[in-house]
Amino acid sequence: xxxxxxxxxxxxxxxxxxxxxxxxxxxxxxxxxxxxxxxxxxxxxxxxxxxxxxxxxxxxxxxxxxxxxxxxxxxxxxxxxxxxxxxxxxxxxxxxxxxxxxxxxxxxxxxxxxxxxxxxxxxxxxxxxxxxxxxxxxxxxxxxxxxxxxxxxxxxxxxxxxxxxxxxxxxxxxxxxxxxxxxxxxxxxxxxxxxxxxxxxxxxxxxxxxxxxxxxxxx
Amino acid sequence: xxxxxxxxxxxxxxxxxxxxxxxxxxxxxxxxxxxxxxxxxxxxxxxxxxxxxxxxxxxxxxxxxxxxxxxxxxxxxxxxxxxxxxxxxxxxxxxxxxxxxxxxxxxxxxxxxxxxxxxxxxxxxxxxxxxxxxxxxxxxxxxxxxxxxxxxxxxxxxxxxxxxxxxxxxxxxxxxxxxxxxxxxxxxxxxxxxxxxxxxxxxxxxxxxxxxxxxxxxxxxxxxxxxxxxxxxxxxxxxxxx
Numbered sequence: 001x002x003x004x005x006x007x008x009x010x011x012x013x014x015x016x017x018x019x020x021x022x023x024x025x026x027x028x029x030x031x032x033x034x035x036x037x038x039x040x041x042x043x044x045x046x047x048x049x050x051x052x053x054x055x056x057x058x059x060x061x062x063x064x065x066x067x068x069x070x071x072x073x074x075x076x077x078x079x080x081x082x083x084x085x086x087x088x089x090x091x092x093x094x095x096x097x098x099x100x101x102x103x104x105x106x107x108x109x110x111x112x113x114x115x116x117x118x119x120x121x122x123x124x125x126x127x128x129x130x131x132x133x134x135x136x137x138x139x140x141x142x143x144x145x146x147x148x149x150x151x152x153x154x155x156x157x158x159x160x161x162x163x164x165x166x167x168x169x170x171x172x173x174x175x176x177x178x179x180x181x182x183x184x185x186x187x188x189x190x191x192x193x194x195x196x197x198x199x200x201x202x203x204x205x206x207x208x209x210x211x212x213x214x215x216x217x218x219x
Numbered sequence: 220x221x222x223x224x225x226x227x228x229x230x231x232x233x234x235x236x237x238x239x240x241x242x243x244x245x246x247x248x249x250x251x252x253x254x255x256x257x258x259x260x261x262x263x264x265x266x267x268x269x270x271x272x273x274x275x276x277x278x279x280x281x282x283x284x285x286x287x288x289x290x291x292x293x294x295x296x297x298x299x300x301x302x303x304x305x306x307x308x309x310x311x312x313x314x315x316x317x318x319x320x321x322x323x324x325x326x327x328x329x330x331x332x333x334x335x336x337x338x339x340x341x342x343x344x345x346x347x348x349x350x351x352x353x354x355x356x357x358x359x360x361x362x363x364x365x366x367x368x369x370x371x372x373x374x375x376x377x378x379x380x381x382x383x384x385x386x387x388x389x390x391x392x393x394x395x396x397x398x399x400x401x402x403x404x405x406x407x408x409x410x411x412x413x414x415x416x417x418x419x420x421x422x423x424x425x426x427x428x429x430x431x432x433x434x435x436x437x438x439x440x441x442x443x444x445x446x447x448x449x450x451x452x453x454x455x456x457x458x459x460x461x
């Protein structure tokens with residue numbers, strides 16, 4: 001039996017599903033940030049083998065579609081006997097995705113700090129980890145904020161792909177409600193507006209921070 | 220025993236031999252100035268002394284520590300050897316005070332209060348105590364360079380290296396930096412300078428070392444080097460700069 005849904009009801013339904021998009025984005029971003037920091041460190045570590053390991057990881061993730069990574073995590077882990085829920089699979093895949101990109105963004109920021117800052121701190125007797133912690137990372141952190149926030153937009157939109165492995169977030173909910181209402185134009189316009197209202201503030205924030213960073217010479 | 224002993228040092232960047240059989244001793248309390256054309260190897264030699272540049276042959280000892288031995292902890296050596304660079308290289312994200320207290324607190328594990336006292340003292344020495352809470356980009360080039368000197372002094376080094384520290388400064392700011400150097404020399408600090416300030420070298424240096432083509436070409440007390448150059452290369456160099 002088909003039930004009639006009003007426009008308002010469709011919207012509320014979609015808004016509830018948006019919660020999961022936000023949760024998934026946040027977890028992907030925080031988890032991706034932690035792993036990404038490790039990737040960035042491996043990438044700039046003064047040991048070739050670590051650099052290559054990080055490069056291989058980054059290239060694999062950047063060189064394959066997120067969709068495939070989601071399938072691989074969801075079905076691949078099942079083959080090895082791990083029964084993963086779509087929620088866990090989506091989380092793992094998106095953390096992997098975010099960590100590779102963030103790692104590469106942050107590597108760029110670390111390497112943007114002049115070599116002379118390393119030399120000056122090394123000459124004062126700081127060890128390499130102390131140089132990193134007290135001199136390089138604080139300066140790299142400031143210049144990394146705009147591209148990092150900008151990338152968050154990609155993460156939010158990337159979560160929509162988690163719908164293909166059955167995780168119910170905004171896109172999946174939209175497909176479901178469309179199947180019962182047959183009002184695709186209305187439903188997907190709403191979906192677009194919701195994604196936009198999540199992403200637009202982030203883009204603006206990123207641009208504004210970039211301008212402010214360019215305006216001040218102290219970085 | 221000399222504070223710095225450099226013997227038979229060779230260094231190359233790929234195929235380019237930049238230092239050839241360098242032998243140089245610096246006694247405690249001595250001020251030695253390295254002069255020469257750009258590319259003659261003087262800055263490279265200075266950077267070898269605190270291990271910023273590796274060498275391929277020869278030996279460098281500073282205060283008994285074998286600089287080019289893998290087993291030597293450069294971290295410990297560098298606490299005894301201060302270096303000031305042409306481009307200041309202050310930590311731009313930190314205040315003047317934190318620039319100075321960073322190494323004493325992090326490397327020497329000194330309590331912050333004590334490090335702050337030292338910051339005040341070394342800033343007084345370079346006459347910049349009023350700038351203690353400023354950020355580097357709020358200071359002039361000359362002031363930044365004096366802070367850089369103060370930052371090195373805070374580690375109470377036995378040897379100071381100065382790598383063309385006035386070359387990036389506007390002419391009117393050079394004097395204030397040289398004045399600080401002069402005071403340091405008077406206090407008996409052992410110093411090796413790479414400098415183009417001949418007037419200053421003449422006045423302050425105990426010995427001038429002329430480098431040419433990666434070698435120590437000629438060395439001696441300032442008067443002799445300026446008035447009676449023995450090699451034609453030094454004579455040409457002196458004529459070109461005076």
